[in-house]
Amino acid sequence: MTQYMMSVHTVEGEAMPTGDDMQRMYDQVDVFNQKLVNEGIWVFGGGLEPIETATTVDATGGEPIITDGPFAEAKEWIGGFWVIEAPDLDAALKLAAEASAACEGKVEVRPFQPEPA
Amino acid sequence: MTETSRTTEAEVERIFREEYGRVVASLIRRFGDIDLAEDAAAEALLVAVERWPVDGVPPNPGGWLTTTAARRGIDKIRRESHRDAKHQQAAMIADPTPHQPTGAVEDDRLRLIFICCHPALAPEARVALTLRLLGGLTVPEIAAAFLVTETTMGQRITRAKKKIAAANIPYRVPDAEDLPARLSGVLAVLYLVFNEGYLATSGSSGMRTDLTAEAIRLCRVLRSLLPTEPEVAGLLALMLLTDARRTARFSASGELVPLTEQDRATWDAEQITEGLALVRECLAVNRPGVYQIQAAVNAVHTTARTSADTDWAQIAALYAQLxxxxxxxxxxxxxxxxxxxxxxxxxxxxxxxxxxxxxxxxxxxxxxxxxxxxxxxxxxxxxxxxxxxxxxxxxxxxxxxxxxxxx
Known part of the structure; x- marks a missing residue:
């Protein structure tokens, strides 16, 4: 079994869904999440608050420096993610296809490093 | 066996290339590690180069290479204590599978084809991995064929192998449900290899002609593994009927000769016979697909005695279907x-x-x-x-x- 992160990205300037569109998406994602939980695939997941709420901390120089804003100026950022456990990439890609349809956005799949033996 | 003492190193290397895909595929299943499988196969080649000219080529050279490579691989794992327990365990499992394919779907090479052509890999990496692992071409050969540096090609292959391991791309034949889509990805890779050789051939670069031959060889392997898939037969037919015109495509001065002006007597009769038989087989199965239809178009061209005899109505109808x-x-x-x-x-x-x-x-x-x-x-x-x-x-x-x- 391998753990994968399936992340959904928000692109700068793209309008967020509202009203009924938002509700439909939430409902679809709820159904998908429930399936993950029921089938023992779910590890963790959730949606993130907007990028404006991010704070960056840098303690590499000794005293931590706290800065308002994201780590890097980017045109896109993670809006939410799932961590799942799947037998292999093919299984993960099938789940990602369901996730993408549910949240109506592109989904990036990335494996976690294995835990050290 | 009396002749075998004269086996040259070149002959050993030819057999090695011929058997490479089978040997490496079997070792990957056993070790769960592509790099280890390749290293072990390379060591087996060294042993073969030393032994075969003296002892003769063994009756089942592929089996001999696999067994020798597996022993070397296990030795290597024993030597390298940093390898994790999983590898150790995998290597120590007695391999119950005989070298001969036990059935179409069980062949390790089929699993390997589907890994090499996995949609999660970049298209150029799929081509490179397929030629490396199944075709047994060396990295410098593949680099030369695609006109990139050895470093670039080496990195491309290394990156792809790393992704296969890290992302856990499975070593198995896709489910029946996914097979059509995944198979069309494999066929696309083989056709790309073929076209890379065919379309770029200027008559001067031998390696690129090798690419068409390699694509045909790999397509034959795929057909032996999936004999009931008409698109595999269709692609093989398309390649054969196209390749049959290879020598007629260039004039003595190296200029391209279009189909209508080609000397039809120089077309390869053997390839045409085989290609036409495959097209007929496809027609009988009646599950048309893109490669079968293109093969049929080529069959129409090939059966016209002269350019003027070409049945254009048939060709127009086939393209409409496509x-x-x-x-x-x-x-x-x-x-x-x-x-x-x-x-x-x-x-x-x-x-x-x-x-x-x-x-x-x-x-x-x-x-x-x-x-x-x-x-x-x-x-x-x-x-x-x-x-x-x-x-x-x-x-x-x-x-x-x-x-x-x-x-």
């Missing part, structure tokens, strides 16, 4: 060419001009030829120039320059 299952402006262009042979150049040109293909040089060539037939030399000349601006194949350029200058 357009229905796989719509694309390139297919529409091919259909327009057939239409122009049936209904005349004016009708053909009208159809061609509707297609948004002005970055595709065959579109300009087609326009040039139709404009020429319509007696519009200035427009035809401009179209030849537009085509010439888009190509870098010297044989084709030489042909187009001559055609243009005839006007």
């Amino acid at each position: 357009l229905a299952i796989s719509p694309s402006p390139v297919v529409a262009l091919n259909r327009a060419v057939a239409i122009s042979e049936l209904d005349g150049p004016a009708v053909g040109l009208a159809a061609v001009d509707q297609l948004a293909l002005d970055t595709y040089h065959p579109w300009h060539v087609t326009r040039a030829e139709l404009l020429r037939r319509l007696d519009r030399p200035a427009d035809a000349r401009a179209a030849y120039d537009a085509a010439l601006a888009l190509i870098d194949n010297p044989a084709e350029a030489a042909y187009l320059v001559r055609r243009r200058d005839e006007l």
Whole structure:
């Protein structure tokens, strides 16, 4: 079994869904999440608050420096993610296809490093 | 066996390449590690180069190589204590599978093909991995064939292998449900290898002709593994019927010779016979697909005694069928060419001009030829120039320059 992160990205300037569109998406994602939980695939997941709420901390120089804003100026950022456990990439890609349809956005799949033996 | 003492190193290497895919595929299943499998296979080659010229080639060279490589692989794992327990365990499992394929779907090479052509890998990595692991081509050979540096090609292959391991791309044949889509990905890789060799061949670079031969060989392997998939037969037929015209495609001076002007007597009769038999087999199965239809088009060309005998109505109908299952402006262009042979150049040109293909040089060539037939030399000349601006194949350029200058 391998753990994968399936992340959904928000692109700068793209309008967020509202009203009924938002509700439909939430409902679809709820159904998908429930399936993950029921089938023992779910590890963790959730949606993130907007990028404006991010704070960056840098303690590499000794005293931590706290800065308002994201780590890097980017045109896109993670809006939410799932961590799942799947037998292999093919299984993960099938789940990602369901996730993408549910949240109506592109989904990036990335494996976690294995835990050290 | 008395002759075997004369086995040369070149002969050993030929057998090694022939068996490479089978050997490596079996070792990957056993070790769960592509790099280890490749290293072990390379060590087995060294042993073979030393032993076979003296002892003779063993009766089952593939089996011998696999067994020898497996022993070397296990030794290596024992030596390298940092390898994790999983590898140790995998290697120590007694391998119950005989070397011979136990059944179509069980063959390790089939699993390997589907890993090499996995959609999660970049298309150029799929091609490189397929040639490396199944074809047994070396990294320098693949680099030379695709005109990139060895470093670039080496990195491309390493990155792909790393992703296979880290992302846990499974070593198995896809489920029946996923097979059609995944198989079409595999066929696309083989056809790309073929075209890379075929379209770029200028008659001077031997390695690129090797690519067409390699694509045909790998397609034969795939057909032996999936004998009931008509698209595999279709692709093999398409490659054979196309490759049969290889020598007729270039004049003595290295200029491209178009199909209509080729000396049909120089076409490879053996390849044509085999290709036509495959097309007939596909027709009997009656599950048409893109490769089968293209093979059928080539079968029509191949069975015409002279260019004038070509059954263009049949070709137009086949392209219409292809357009229905796989719509694309390139297919529409091919259909327009057939239409122009049936209904005349004016009708053909009208159809061609509707297609948004002005970055595709065959579109300009087609326009040039139709404009020429319509007696519009200035427009035809401009179209030849537009085509010439888009190509870098010297044989084709030489042909187009001559055609243009005839006007």
